[in-house]
Amino acid sequence: MTDVVFGIDFGTTNSLAAVTVGGRTLALVDQFTLRPHPSVIWYRGGDIVVGREARQNMDLTETGAPPGFVRSPKMSLRRDGPIFVDGRPIEPTDAVAEVLKHLKNDAAVARGGALGKNLARAVFTIPVDFGGRERRALREAAGKAGIGVVQFVHEPVAALYAYLRSRPDLGRELARLEGRSVLVFDWGGGTLDLTLCRIQGGAIMQVANLGDNDVGGDRFDERLRNHLRAKHATAHGIEDITVLEQPGMAAKLLHQCEVLKIHLSDPKTDSEEVIVRNYLKTDGPSRNLLGTVTRGELDGLSSSIVARGLARIDEILEQAQLSYQDIELCLATGGMVNMPAIRNGLTERFVGRVPKLDNGDRIIAEGAAWIANDGLRLTLSKPIEILVADTSGRGAYHSLVDAGWTLPIENETQNVANTRLFCVDPREGVAVVEVAKPAKIGKVSPSAPRWTLCVAKVEVDANAQPLLERIECHLQIDHDYIARVTLRSTGRGASSSEEFHDLEFGLSLAEVSPPSGNRGEGKASTPKDPAGEAQALANSNLVQRTNVARYDERDKLNEEAWRYVPGDLVAKWRSGYFDTRSSAATSRQLVERNFYVPCARCKRRISQITVEGPVDGCRGSCRI
Secondary structure, eight states: OEEEEEEEEEOSSEEEEEEEETTEEEEOOOTTTSSOEEOOEEEETTEEEETHHHHHHHHHOTTSSOSSEESOGGGGGGSSSOEEETTEEEOHHHHHHHHHHHHHHHHHHGGGGTTOEEEEEEEEEEOTTOOHHHHHHHHHHHHHTTOEEEEEEEHHHHHHHHHHHTSSOHHHHHHHHBTOEEEEEEEOSSOEEEEEEEEETTEEEEEEEEEETTSSHHHHHHHHHHHHHHHHHHHHTOSOHHHHBOTTHHHHHHHHHHHHHHHHTSTTOOEEEEEETTOBSSSSGGGSEEEEEEHHHHHHHHHHHHHHHHHHHHHHHHHHTOOGGGEEEEEEESGGGGSHHHHHHHHHHSTTOOOOOTTTTTHHHHHHHHHHHHTOEEEESSOEEEEEOOTTSSOEEEEEEOTTOBOOOTTOEEEEEEEEEEESOOTTSEEEEEEEEESSSSSOOTTSOEEEEEEEEEEOOTTSOTTTSEEEEEEEEETTOOEEEEEEETTTOOEEEEEEOOOOEEEESSOOOOOSSOGGGSOOOOOSOTTSOOOBOTTOSOBOOOOEEEOOTTTTTTTGGGGGSOHHHHHHHOTTTTOTTOOOSOHHHHHHHHHHSOOTTTOOOHHHHHHHOOOTTOTTTSOO
């Protein structure tokens, strides 16, 4: 067998591998159902059963779902601690590895072994809210299954690329969409993911991401189950039906509700019957659960979930300051978009721009396979910046790494930036570096909104003269797209590190190499309006004033850099700086000196003088 790079969509409800063969993608669906493999595990004693066979066992037994059943192992990667199966702890990565081994083994026997390709490496798709910890855990699980993760790609981006790749003329389609916005609306069994993309310069650029783990298809199943329980309890006068359920019947009924939901999503189906034998630990008619659910009932039960999910569209558009009319294409993927209520809601918002997909349950895996086949690489869609001091007092953003930087792949860690700063105000004993990204992609003005990625601090000598303490700032990004900023104060000898991972990515549709040169020595963006508001930390009402500035040997031994030092601190260290014959002081520094430095004679600050007025012996000399 030859090794090629597959695409894997490891999902909450179902999982699927795909590979390109002869210029087309082959989705390795279950050979019996011709659907993706259920992400289900059954720990049956010493045996481990995965996929369709595990799910079927929920319906084959008369006594309910068997013990040792794990329905959605992917969700365990979001939590701390093991999964407990019949009291036995199982590491989440071990459980996930069993599903991935099932995909690997299935690929080995696909088409009777005629495929001839070993699933040893893959491009994995992930939800948009899968953070750094989850990505690391998924890579670990893949390693346990004998699969190397070449790179991670957000599920909506993979779906969009598969859609574009399926167009008769990819180049023409990219030209049509150039500069336009695309919304990928992916509603699956576990999560709802929305991604706003822009086609820019022949690349798919992520503008904004929004994920919701509380409106996945599983929530619909749970409401249906509760509805059927209530109907059965009412029909037979049962006060607390859950107490009488046979062991495992709750899981069995939940699976029946999932099947029922899928059938009622077919426009030709108006109602569906449910039969669960030996449901209760009772004798007589109440023992078996018999019920009928109409599509109207399903719509009523799920209306609030549907409304919440569709409202997420307004939320992400508001973030990007876009309207429905600004969206050129709404690509609806995931099993839930087949529900008439959801599809109708999308169609009403984006008339004529919601294509019907025949491969909606396979498009994400196929997109990953195409990305692997075409050798495409992820790039940063927004620069990573730090806030540095300027003469306005509010700070200017300096780019550590520009948009378009090609991200690392399997087993790579990139040293992205190495820049030097100096501390302009060491009095608090720490140098503060705010790492941020613009709210929008593309060229942004210096005063445009930024989102804080992290705030890093390193100890400095609080008694040192301003501009003496130098700060080394290093930025690395690893193959899980986790960035680490490391600060080291050369005088104090302290160091600290912070990690962040909330980055937006672009998918380069042509080979793009990072621009040459040291990223840390670029020109800082200087606000045009020095009277503008101070930059605020995202999701906070605190204002962060940076106390670091870029270090540049060309600053005439940092003489120019004194303009960044607070006026009251300058007065302490440079007595002649505010001489009336000198123009070195900025208006900001003059205000700070006058506000914080007490009068030389009466030893009062301006706030006290303003209230109390001049005193005898100091009249005419107090600065008011």
